[in-house]
Amino acid sequence: MGGSTRKSGRVKLSELAQTAQARPGMLREFWSYFRENTGAVIGFWVFLFFVVVAALANFIAPHGPVEQFRDALLFPPAWQEGGSRKFPLGTDAVGRDMLSRLLYGARYSFFIGLVVVVLSTSGGILIGLIAGFARGWLDTIIMRIMDVILAIPSLLLALVLVAILGPSLINAMIAIAITLQPHYVRLTRSSVMNELTKDYVTSARVAGAGLLRLMFVTVLPNCLAPIIVQGALSFSTAILDAAALGFLGVGAQPPTPEWGAMLADSREFVLRAWWVVTFPGLAILITVLAINLMGDGLRDALDPKLKRS
């Protein structure tokens, strides 16, 4: 008994040494897979641009996001007749510079995506780990609760949650995180249950690893690949859903330059001022598309087994 413990302990140590050596190689391998997918690389650069814009919005924006120019209401873009070079993408109905608002809007979208992904992954991983390790009645209860959440269309659930919590950007993010959570719970639980049948877990258990160590150090790192892919895709879902809530008037409140809320303001000018409508939506589409492209590439690179031809 004692001998086998020592033996498995040794095996584990040498495994650790191997993974430690493998780290830089893994990153390079990941990049070489990722690079094969042209779309993913384009998506990555666009996303990087979006992050830089979000970070530097206050330096590159020509005007403030809520600054009003009363003598320049609904100016068309600079290249159209009646446009002004002072407002490259025109102004909205109360004379705010569209370009500046769009640049600041990137900040909100990035923030929304980040917060939602962090909230939903951390909660989902924790609950999924508990369900996967506990099995039995606790697992059943958790999974039934997740079924209930999944039975309600996510946008509707988010709307109702916001109706309870009150309309604001923070509440919208919490609501979206709750609607995305079940996906992480299911993913984590099923990979945990799969990993638990493997020998290395048994050996760690025999070596005397505690429950928390088994959960977070032994098993979790091996379940991360699908979760990371889901995380990338949730980032874009979060941006889309938050924009939809903003558009319906229960997300970010005016005068916040959030892209969805900007679109809501623009609805009455649909037939008069195309630029007020077109640009915020285009910004949402490009960002979401870039992230989805990147997510596809991540999936291919992290899980070559799933690689679609």
Add this chain to the structure above:
Amino acid sequence: MFGFALSRLLTFIPTFIGVTIISFAFIRVLPGDPIIVMAGERGITPERYQELLVQFGFDKPILQQYWNYLLGVLQGDLGVSFVTKKPVWDEFFTLFPATLELSTCAMIFALALGLPAGVIAAIYRGKFFDRALMTTALIGFSMPIFWWALLLIILFSGWLQWTPVSGRISVMFYFDDVTGFMLIDSLISGQKGAFQSAVYHLILPTIVLGTIPLAVIARQTRSAMLEVLSEDYVRTARAKGLSPFRINGLHALRNALIPVVTVIGLMVGTLLAGAILTETIFSWPGIGKWMIDSITRRDYPVVQGGLMMIAVIVMIVNLTVDLMYGWINPKIRAG
């Protein structure tokens, strides 16, 4: 097969109970007293307050309240709207045909374009058509549909003046609801131009609501087709000298459709969520617009009842798809 169906039905019940608990809890976790909200800005006398408290059963213990609520739900009693004073159940079924009509058209649109596109993309895998189609599908999948709706309105209603901006039919026409489906009712009414008007009103909402399902179905059909095309029996069919049409259309597509059926089932939730946005933009008098209006009007019994009905519809569709899946794919039943 019977055991499989039974086990699926058994997981349906706890989920249904969970949904009723959520919708029951909804009105009770709201900030503020529901009775004061209902009274509105006029306020309420203490006697009337007490009266309403008893009338709505808020004075009873919480478990008994839930039990009464559950019994009511099972008998089709979802409470009464604060605003219209009509039963929520009746309102739901008056408006539901509009959403069903729109969703059905969107699904037909998505299938009619998505299935052939996915099949052709798989056959010409890696070629220009495949790449162009998959790029388009990814764009469709990433589309903020409320913006897409506004763009289509600018183009088709603004510049080209082809389609109307809102509603289900031109105000010139009036006839009684028979089925609640405007396409059918307008035909029955026999009024000249009514059907045409209904169709024109349907076009843009159908495209908007069908866009994401279209993208998902095209992608799913393509990958299912690719998987099937590499199977041995397809190679055998080729070796036998069957025509490509017979191979692709008959042998491969039939088996490729199995995973696609599941995706279609999963799309119902997406459709109902999309209906909220689409109906709001096009002033389409269906369930989605009703929910949004009720949330902004704080008509909580409607939100509560609508939430439950929508969840139940999604659950019933998922159950049906699960059962169908077991029926067309015998491998599942055993597991």
